[in-house]
Amino acid sequence: MTNLPTARSKRIGDYRIIAPIGVGSSATVYRAVNEASGHEVAIKVLAENLSLLPEPRHRFRDEAEILMTINSPAVASIFEVGTTDTGQPFMVLELADRGDLRRRVEESRSRGELVDWTDLWALGRHLYDALSSLHDRGIVHRDVSPGNILIQHRPELRGMTAANLLEPGERFILSDLGFAKDLEWASGFTAGGGTRGFASPEQLNEVTVIDHRTDIFSASAVIDWTVYDGPFAGALEPFLFKGLADDPNQRYATIDEWYDTFVDAMDGFHEWEDLPRSGGWMAAIMVFLIGLAVIVLVLWTSNSLGDLFDSL
Numbered sequence: 001m002t003n004l005p006t007a008r009s010k011r012i013g014d015y016r017i018i019a020p021i022g023v024g025s026s027a028t029v030y031r032a033v034n035e036a037s038g039h040e041v042a043i044k045v046l047a048e049n050l051s052l053l054p055e056p057r058h059r060f061r062d063e064a065e066i067l068m069t070i071n072s073p074a075v076a077s078i079f080e081v082g083t084t085d086t087g088q089p090f091m092v093l094e095l096a097d098r099g100d101l102r103r104r105v106e107e108s109r110s111r112g113e114l115v116d117w118t119d120l121w122a123l124g125r126h127l128y129d130a131l132s133s134l135h136d137r138g139i140v141h142r143d144v145s146p147g148n149i150l151i152q153h154r155p156e157l158r159g160m161t162a163a164n165l166l167e168p169g170e171r172f173i174l175s176d177l178g179f180a181k182d183l184e185w186a187s188g189f190t191a192g193g194g195t196r197g198f199a200s201p202e203q204l205n206e207v208t209v210i211d212h213r214t215d216i217f218s219a220s221a222v223i224d225w226t227v228y229d230g231p232f233a234g235a236l237e238p239f240l241f242k243g244l245a246d247d248p249n250q251r252y253a254t255i256d257e258w259y260d261t262f263v264d265a266m267d268g269f270h271e272w273e274d275l276p277r278s279g280g281w282m283a284a285i286m287v288f289l290i291g292l293a294v295i296v297l298v299l300w301t302s303n304s305l306g307d308l309f310d311s312l
Contacts, residue, residue, distance in 0.1 A: 013084075015034055021097075027045060027060075028047070042092075042095045074130035096150035127174075131174075141177060150173045154169055194218070199218065220239075
């Protein structure tokens with residue numbers, strides 16, 4: 001069990017603990033403040049019982065080392081690592097203080113709201129930015145899921161458009177690299193893991209081989225879960241069908257290919273969706289007439305139609 005700070009010792013290193021913001025089986029995350037600078041952060045502390053075991057300590061250290069090599073606004077930044085007075089490893093991270101994607105989507109659904117086009121676009125772009133920064137370094141996240149996509153508020157981002165999931169000044173941040181694997185230093189041979197419903201089929205095995213395509217499956221599963229039965233589901237079906245293929249060889253080869261296909265699907269849907277809203281029934285009639293004219297033109301230029309007119 002994690003050794004929670006007591007009322008007499010609500011400090012970790014140079015930071016004063018404000019409150020726990022997340023408790024898991026392997027670690028607890030606290031909201032804290034550096035009293036010298038006034039800067040608020042998140043501090044992730046390995047559970048006390050796991051701190052006695054070499055493997056969890058090694059995995060915790062690997063997560064910190066991987067985060068230190070990533071410089072991307074789409075991935076949670078790390079500021080410091082250390083050990084508590086009780087011998088528990090900890091890392092000081094960028095604070096994401098607005099919950100996570102899972103909570104936001106569930107709250108939106110409870111109000112009967114559908115995911116906004118702008119939000120879905122922002123989510124797809126975030127997944128691309130985060131995973132491309134990892135994959136370029138040979139790192140596979142292995143646990144991309146709605147609970148690991150945090151929401152951060154930044155005052156300087158107030159000019160952003162508000163929608164159903166993101167409020168002005170908010171952005172997504174990919175977190176929790178506890179299962180991440182650096183393929184530049186190790187093979188893809190590993191133990192299974194990830195979050196059920198979002199982990200790729202190959203990760204469901206007790207022992208498996210993975211590469212970056214496992215993240216492509218999980219990113220597709222996140223998009224699929226987010227859109228659910230909303231208006232984007234049909235437009236994104238071909239895109240998701242390939243991303244969610246059971247066989248890694250049938251998925252997108254790279255996160256770049258994944259994102260390019262996502263952009264094409266979203267662009268096509270957005271143009272179609274704008275038409276009835278901007279022009280009403282007159283626009284619909286115009287589209288019908290234009291389509292009819294195109295069909296007539298095609299028939300006119302065909303050999304069969306040319307022969308028909310020659311005989312008249």
